[in-house]
Amino acid sequence: MNQQLTTYIAITLAVACIAIFGIKLDQELNITGLKSDDCCTDEQLSNFQLTFDRTPCYGTCPVYSISINNSGKAIVMGHGHVEFEEIILQLTDEQLRSIAKLTYAANFYEIEDIYKQGERGCERYSTDSPHSVWSVTSGQYSNSVDFYYGCNNTPQTIPLMEEALVSFMGLENYL
Template sequence: MRSPIVIGTGLLVSLIFNAQILAQSTVQLPQLTAQNSPQQIFNKNTKKLHSGIITLQRTACFGACPIYKITIFPDGRVVYEGERFVKVVGKRTAKISPQAVRRLVAEFDKVNYFSLPSNYQGGPTDLPSAITSLTLGRQQKTVNHYLGSPNAPQALTALENKIDAVVNSQRWIGSKNEQTPNPNDSNSTQLKVNRQLWNQQRLTNYRFTFSRSCFCVPKATQPVVITVRNGQVASITPVNNNEPVDAELFRQYNSIPKLFGIIDDAIAKKASSLTVKYDPKFGYPTQINIDYNQQVADEELYLSISNLEPLK
């Protein structure tokens, strides 16, 4: 029979030995220090902002909407590029704080920007678009927001307006009274919008009534019905009589694309006066009034287009 003293000594030796093994094998848990606090972890994630770029572009509309682009760099540099219907046309630079850039990026995060659809379309026509983009490291996202779209979230519109506000774009865009567009700019914009609307119809078979007023031979001013098949003129017939029509007199005007070309030419020649009305449904011009040079008599041209009818 062993003595109690011997047993106690053996147990003590065993406990010491096991404690040493446990001390060597136990995983050391880190302590929460200032170097890995939640704030520091957040700051590490925001280092990607050093490669981040924000852009906002506002496009043309049917009318005098400001057309410009803003680019914001991570260090706070701002580049403005004004195109039309703005107080300042051309490039300007400015500076905001890097903290302001980070706050803007946070606004993108609030709307879950990288999860948004890339396009918002539909709704009433003739409105502009706001195109935003955000680049963070290798992540890049662009959202094209047509402002008539019924599907776009209000938070996206608020984000677009926030970008304008942070960089104070109003100093370049100006008020309505300060936005003094060149008439040719307005005509160019309207031409672009309506030509696009016409092209969307994909009409190659149609007829329309055409007449013109000019200082020219009477046969050139008679109202006619022009029929187009497969994009080519098929017939030109008079409206008021059965006399044959000299097709050569209407060669410049015998299709809708050619009428768009007349407007294009007047803009390129910087006509003294150009007034155009367009059909709101199909986009074709219904009235074209041109005075190429106010100092020259009898070179005015007035074209009327009506009763356009798609054909099968």
């Protein structure tokens, strides 16, 4: 089974577990060679930061941003075509750990940093779609990714991570 399909299956299962059963992701996340022991120790969570921005499209796509810091404070800002202006949440340690583990399971720290029109990995694309811009740091790992939703034939890691994050934080009804 190729790496992209394996990652897709793992993220889909993670989303299902979180959304349907509300369970935490404590099992080994060995998709990228990283294991639970490599992820989410108190020391690694001490510098955990996640920022996510969903940009406008030509139409009524939701425009919002999410930031989560190492204390579990999550701020969701609505910028357009959403049902809120600001939502502030306090995540538990287990919720924060689960979100961090999801980034490991998604192979986030090893994927390309840009998927946008005309760049490598996005030679074929449709126009007028939004971007999602991510930056995540956990322990010694850090990556930033600019993903254009109009790219064809790109890894589905980023859309699945967004879906999982939105579901995990209970934001589906607001977007």
